[in-house]
Amino acid sequence: MGRKRRGITAGLTAGLLGALLAVPVPGVSAGANPGVDASASAVAGVNARKDPVLPRYGTTKIDVRHYALDLTWAPATKRLTGTAKLTIKARQALTSFPLSLHGMSVKGVTTAGQKATFTRSGDRLTIKPHQRITKGTVFTTQISYSGKPKYLFGAEGTSEGWLPTARGAVALGEPVGSMTWFPLNNTPRDKATYLIAVTVPERLTAVSNGRLISNTTSPTGRTWRWKMNKPMAGYLATVAVGDYRRTTMTKQGIRYDSFVAKAASPNKKALKLLPKVIAQQQKWFGPHPFRDAGILVDLPRVRYALETQTRSFFPMFADEMTLVHEVAHQWYGNSVTPATWRDIWLNEGFATYAEWLWTAKHGGPTPAKQLRKHYKTVAWRPAPRGITITTLFSDPVYIRGAMTLQVIRERIGRPAFFKVLRAWAKQNQYGTVSTRDFKALVERISGKQVDDIFRDWLNTPKRPSAKYVK
Template identity: 45%
Template sequence: MDQRIRRTAVPTAIAAALPLVLAGCGSGVHGRPGASSLHDPYFPRLGNGGYDVSHYGLELDYDRDTGRIKGTATITARATQNLSAFNLDFAGMTVAGATVDGDYAPANRAGTELTLRPHHDISRGHTFRTVVRYSGVPRTITDPDTSEEGWLPNTHGALALGEPTGSMAWFPGNNHPSDKAAYDITITVPSGLQAVSNGQLTSHRTSGGRTAFHWHSAEPMASYLAMVAIGPYRTRSYKAPSGLPVFTAVEPADEKESAAVLARIPEIIAWESKEFGAYPFASTGAVVGPADSAGYSLETQTKPVLPANQFDLPTLVHELSHQWFGDSVTPKSWQDMWLNEGFATYAEWLWDAAHGGESVRDHFDDAYDRQANWAFPPAKPPSPKEISASPVYGRGAMVLQRIRDTVGDRAFFALIRGWVHDHQYGTVSTQDFTRYAEKKTGANLTALWDAWLYGKDRPVRP
């Protein structure tokens, strides 16, 4: 797996006389460093400027006894400016070396910033390949709201989760939702363990007592949605009646208890496809992790992760709806989190109403009466620790019901389906949604936005 770093040795006098003929490089290229962050309003150090990633190739070799991994990240990106240097987000572990387009690139660390300086400046528009080799015990990262992410060891293995910052604990990259890419993730583990990730399992090979699992995700994915689950999972692979591949992985102790709910994945996907439009990915599924793996569920792309002690039907409906709202249509910044959680909460309300439970109006009234939903406007969380707080979910869902009340069912559902269709695989902001909603419905919704989306006070109950 280890790739040797090579430095091209050329005598100084000869090097000075040689023209630069490498693709994307030349004597006329005068680059400048890419920005070391994207100035996200809540996580200002995340992300990097000067390039756009199109593909991550990640190879991870996991040692169960020590918890260490050896990793190789191959990152294909296009320069969006003339680059003399660029940054990757990476927390912890030891970098053994790096290359850019096959040439040695010095790598410097400062906190969670890994700065690489290519042998030649990279011209704007050039597609270049960066390889970083690293090893160590990946970190667990504590969020501002005290939840844990990154690399989460558990009794039988480990779980890697990334929302909002944790992906940089196990691979270097442009760790911001605004830069989405395709992924190929290969995890090598001791035989007897499973290694599950996003997308489709394209191969698994055993040699010398170790098995390598290769997972392929062709559709663009934000880094916070990448995941790895390592453990003695019981897995099942089959096709839904629609032909969509389904892959599930469950802790052995929870296999029987979770079976009935997991079996409803095809039904949930079919219902959500009817409500929101065609399912946006090439496969679906879920991972039911051990209770000690994480304190929350997460909409990791194609396979949401739900800890066994939180696994139930409403949560599965919520996380699968995120495949449309959050995974396919992804927020441009963490300030736009309600576009994920408000929509997924509303999907829960719709499902419950359509399957003999409370009406959407009853859910709305319950949310309206819950004081925690009025702590702040859903589009303006006061700090990073509130981006997953109650108003983002409950009041976010109330915004959608108020749109529905205003424009009527036909226009509302045409809006929702159009939103996910017209922005598929893209990134969006709250302003994108408000403009789109008014254009699609033909309604002036300014008063609604002012009161329900941005207002500080609780509006009068409609």
């Protein structure tokens, strides 16, 4: 997520904030996780059962392999009618399993083709299959639902979910907003491939992740079918319905397919810059992880950009630095995804570092200078790994995260550092990771021990020693 854009949201007028707060809020709160502190983070590895920052969402009982979503959106009534068919592997024997779904009315559920029962409690949809499912079984569950999807005003301080626009809507899901438009295992730990079909009135366009595989008309409207052929975390899924100007091209094996709302700035500079940004980042980080790329620009009520997989979202205008930031997330965050929200610095620190690399490449201060400048001015609390839901997108996650990378670079040297960045992207491609994995990789490639750096820069909520910036 783009940091600069969030700042504008924080400056909303009291009246607008009041309006935002009037919508239903998700079941998260500042005090959701008081028992976990930074010192406990060392044991919160990828096998931890609950997410340390958002413990109410996601389950480790199941592994969703694939989502096939068939959605119809009627702008006149603002109703969404959907069928979600999930291919699931049981990670343990199951008599029931939970998914997340906010609002919407569930019409029926089947598992393995048989009618299943279900209960709802808050954002939780618990499905009880007609018979026990044994561990390791791969099965399908189909959920039919409809209603007026809502958006949430999250405890992290911004709106997310199904966000209305003048002509349609844009769905933005970080961290838990995707549950406003489809039922999912709402944790970044569980990634899956997607087929997203959206039927809208003929005059509108429906955009999603990955590649457009068909676009057909019927008496009910036009159906846009999108295929995300590589695993994607649920928070990176998007649907946008609107009146867009489409720009397509193929360059260096990547299919570019961009959609800019006709009501927004044409974004000609960003459209031209995008392949250049990707080409440069491929030099730093290795091959672009996806065969598709593009930008999506529209005007919902939010002011932040989001790295929706393959096709990042920008509100109104994609400025150069935010474009660099969101493109870097395609490697760090989207292809290589932290298993828990506690490790979100692995997204935001890396994307911020990409901004620093880009700035230096174009005549600005070097990352070494950025480190020393921010050492004098940055907010030190919370430590990047001491975050709660309210500080999920706070400055230290971005700035201290990027500073950590520069401190590592100065310890292990430039060649080893870029080797680490590329190996991190390659070895963990399409997977999920933890901070512990990253530290192990740094030590393996460099042959140097970095305990002190990870302790002082990521886990300690105070300024690290000045010895690091001599």
